[in-house]
Amino acid sequence: IMRCITMLAIAFTLLISYSLAEQVPFQECKSGNNVLGVIIHPCHAVEHEGWTTCVFEHGTSVKVEAAILAPFDASQLETVASATINDHMVPFMNSGNNACIENVVPSCPIHEGHFYIFNFRFEVMKYYPTGYMEIGFAVKDPKSKENVACVKLPVIVQKNPKLSYNN
Numbered sequence: 001i002m003r004c005i006t007m008l009a010i011a012f013t014l015l016i017s018y019s020l021a022e023q024v025p026f027q028e029c030k031s032g033n034n035v036l037g038v039i040i041h042p043c044h045a046v047e048h049e050g051w052t053t054c055v056f057e058h059g060t061s062v063k064v065e066a067a068i069l070a071p072f073d074a075s076q077l078e079t080v081a082s083a084t085i086n087d088h089m090v091p092f093m094n095s096g097n098n099a100c101i102e103n104v105v106p107s108c109p110i111h112e113g114h115f116y117i118f119n120f121r122f123e124v125m126k127y128y129p130t131g132y133m134e135i136g137f138a139v140k141d142p143k144s145k146e147n148v149a150c151v152k153l154p155v156i157v158q159k160n161p162k163l164s165y166n167n
Contacts, residue, residue, distance in 0.1 A: 024052055026066075029138065029150030036067040036115075038151055048132065048156060056124045057160035064137060066118045068149040072141075075109040076100060077148060080138040081120055085129055092122050099139050110148065118149060126165070128157050 022043035026035065041063050043054035056062055077099035081092040100108035105117045118139050138150040159165065 022052070022054060024054060024153060026151040026153050029136070029147060029152060034069045034071050034149045035151050036069060038064065038066045038153065040064050040153070046156070048154065051154050053132075053154045053156055055156045055158055057158055058124055058126045058128065059160045059163050060124050062122055062124060064120045064122075064153070066137070066149060066151060068116050068118055068139070070110045070112055070114050070116060070148055072112050072146070072148075073109065074141045074148065076142055077104060077108060077110070077139050078142045079103050079120060080136075080140060081122065082136050083128075084134045084136065094120075094122065104139065124157060126160075126163060130157050130159055132156050 022041070022045045023037060023039050024043065024045070026038045028035065040054050042056075042060065045052050046055055047053070054062075079095060079097045079099040079102070081095040082089050083092070084090075094102075097103065099118070103118055103120055104110065105119070110116055118137070120137055132154065133156075134152050134154055136150070136152045139148040140146065141148065
């Protein structure tokens with residue numbers, strides 16, 4: 001019964017989120033391929049090199065949600081989030097957080113074969129370079145370093161006309 005309630009809660013959350021956000025294709029990482037779907041809010045979707053890609057403006061707050069199926073039991077999790085810009089990996093400021101407290105619903109411990117929602121918020125800072133980049137999100141067991149889930153998403157960052165920039 002509890003698993004059924006959890007699945008219904010996740011389905012309800014995804015339905016509400018789908019109406020406000022864009023479901024986007026994603027690239028799985030080499031391990032942790034337990035992601036069932038990804039949504040991003042806000043997402044102005046465009047086609048870029050055959051992918052539906054979100055365009056983010058400087059100064060906006062972005063929320064990424066992923067439905068995941070836990071591949072193993074874990075009582076602790078960490079979030080690893082980064083952007084790959086010009087072949088350099090740049091970690092997000094809130095990467096390394098305790099995912100059990102901040103990013104996984106229902107919270108830890110997680111159980112193999114159960115569904116969870118991973119969510120992550122980040123700010124598109126004004127100093128981020130404009131153009132195409134890839135962002136990556138992983139939820140890991142901090143002890144074994146095994147991925148519970150991991151995705152890579154293509155995005156485009158652009159200037160926000162409402163902000164002033166020093167040239």
